[in-house]
Amino acid sequence: MTRVPKQPTVAVARKRRTPAPPEETFLGMPAFRHGAKNALANTQQRRNLRHATGTIRAKRAAVVGEVADWEGLRRAGEDVKNDVLAHLDSYLVQFEEQFTKAGGTVHWASDADEANRIVTDLVRATGADEVVKVKS
Incomplete structure (x- = not known):
């Protein structure tokens, strides 16, 4: 396999959206x-x-x-994703309305800590004491 050298990239400093992970891990x-x-x-x-x-x-x-037209299809998908992200606030409210009408409950959290507390409280309410998180 022939390796093509990558073009140099310029690192741009930007503020993290999430806190840096701790040195130690779980x-x-x-x-x-x-x-x-x-x-x-x-x-x-x-x-x-x-x-x-x-x-x-x-x-x-x-x-x-x-x-x-792979590139055109990829760009169309990117446009859909960007549009959804630009209007995510209204889509989430719309989802909440429809989900609640169907009998579901939506929990809102302002940050990860609050989301973790909500999930912990929901799990404890079932009597469980262990949760397994799976990424897909």
Whole structure:
């Protein structure tokens, strides 16, 4: 595989939208820089990752090649996403109205700490004492 050098990028300082993660992590995992150093030293893991990344990129390239105007489709999706984000406040209120009408309950939080408190209270109200968070 031929590697094409990346163009240099200019870092732009900007204010974080979320607080910086703590040095220590949850569940006894090492901080990122320590975990990354260990992972980089693991040659088998690096081979596996290189193979998986190559496979994913090849599959993506094949799918992109099947679409007549991939870039136009990508731009249209980006436009939809940007429009939704620009009007998210009204969409969320609309969702709340419709969801509440259907019998659901919407909980609003002003920040992550408040959201965590709401979820904790909801879980405790069920009698559970453990929650598993899954990312998809």
